[in-house]
Amino acid sequence: MDEGKLRTEMRGAAAMLVVGVFALNAHAQEAMWAEAATQPPSQTLRYRPMAHYVRYGGSPSGKFTRAEELSIEHEFAFALKPDVSLSVTVPTTYRTTKGRTGGDATDEDSGIGDITALAKIRWYKDDTGPIDTVRSSIFFGAEIPSGHEQLSSKSVDPIVGVATTWIRKRWGGTFTVGYKMNTNQEEEGLEPGDAKADAFNIDNAVMYRLAPEKFTMESKGAWYLIGEVNGIFETNADHEVMLSPGLMYEGWTWAFEASIQLPILQQVDHRPERRFVVGLGLRFLF
Amino acid sequence: MRTTWMAMALMMGLLAVGGCATTGSGGDSHGGASKGETSNALLNDTTVVKGTSTTMLVHGMSCPLCAKNVDIELRRVKGVSLVTADLGEGFVYVTLDGSAPVTRGQLARAVNDSGFTIKSFQN
Numbered sequence: 088m089d090e091g092k093l094r095t096e097m098r099g100a101a102a103m104l105v106v107g108v109f110a111l112n113a114h115a116q117e118a119m120w121a122e123a124a125t126q127p128p129s130q131t132l133r134y135r136p137m138a139h140y141v142r143y144g145g146s147p148s149g150k151f152t153r154a155e156e157l158s159i160e161h162e163f164a165f166a167l168k169p170d171v172s173l174s175v176t177v178p179t180t181y182r183t184t185k186g187r188t189g190g191d192a193t194d195e196d197s198g199i200g201d202i203t204a205l206a207k208i209r210w211y212k213d214d215t216g217p218i219d220t221v222r223s224s225i226f227f228g229a230e231i232p233s234g235h236e237q238l239s240s241k242s243v244d245p246i247v248g249v250a251t252t253w254i255r256k257r258w259g260g261t262f263t264v265g266y267k268m269n270t271n272q273e274e275e276g277l278e279p280g281d282a283k284a285d286a287f288n289i290d291n292a293v294m295y296r297l298a299p300e301k302f303t304m305e306s307k308g309a310w311y312l313i314g315e316v317n318g319i320f321e322t323n324a325d326h327e328v329m330l331s332p333g334l335m336y337e338g339w340t341w342a343f344e345a346s347i348q349l350p351i352l353q354q355v356d357h358r359p360e361r362r363f364v365v366g367l368g369l370r371f372l373f
Numbered sequence: 374m375r376t377t378w379m380a381m382a383l384m385m386g387l388l389a390v391g392g393c394a395t396t397g398s399g400g401d402s403h404g405g406a407s408k409g410e411t412s413n414a415l416l417n418d419t420t421v422v423k424g425t426s427t428t429m430l431v432h433g434m435s436c437p438l439c440a441k442n443v444d445i446e447l448r449r450v451k452g453v454s455l456v457t458a459d460l461g462e463g464f465v466y467v468t469l470d471g472s473a474p475v476t477r478g479q480l481a482r483a484v485n486d487s488g489f490t491i492k493s494f495q496n
Contacts, residue, residue, distance in 0.1 A: 214490035217463025
């Protein structure tokens, strides 16, 4: 194996290791990719790192032939009241882009990506049994540019949406509808909603508790099987639907999850296709 | 564009299926308020808890980490020394250390602040 290829493989392995250590998206019975109607306890600050590894195809306009991205998102959420929380998410991103400067050369960029600030207000809660619940929250805020030359969309993009989470015995789920208004005027972006088109998200997640069949005083944790369908529809007619199977273990103070996103419907002409997305999670609650 | 709308229709259909699963569930009934929210009577209950422990029936704790959230809030109440939960039945057992008087309202508000619904005190 030549030195360049070896270095690339080692970077990939290191990236996956970092994902394994830091990727955290599970909260309670949240799905991995859909925004859920959950929040920290009142007057409590929660730090939650999340990581995604994404492999992109080539740019439609030929700006590059392939890109990879490892992003670790640091989310700080604070609940002002039982039903109101604020969150700020700061992504630290490492991206490689092949062919951007011509030939087979690979460019590397690292730094802080766009920051997302959201307010979430739970407007509906109905706890109908020891485990059963239905909750719904509205969320609104904006994606704020970090100023990084390559990793920022360079625009303030308002976000609004509704998330509803339900749990009924061993089954649970989340369905979320979100809208990101893009003020950027670039014709082409890397991520969905990064170009000048607005992005409409529809996420539907279903979770099933594999074990235990029934919680008891002796239960030490729970295993969940997760299936998500995540759709992104942009006003420039680009659209993408991802199927996201996953597995989660949740203990009393920590959780672990693994999920992969695979495209089942993809029609994008203004950004590269996402070949697949990997997420591994581990979270501790103090 | 037609494909886009078909895909959106598919997603909305899936949402509708998910939404149907949440309606009319009713859930397990243990009395108390008809809607799944903590009643004001419980939140404002000034009755001091007698003895060294009490048990509450709590709804909406769907997972182990939810129970941890309840534990965090209840331990903020001065006088609470230990919290254990039975998720399957919804019971939260609170042990008091006697360092300060604890009212039922304090415990109810702590559970409410953790995002869940207290239905009743069992003793």
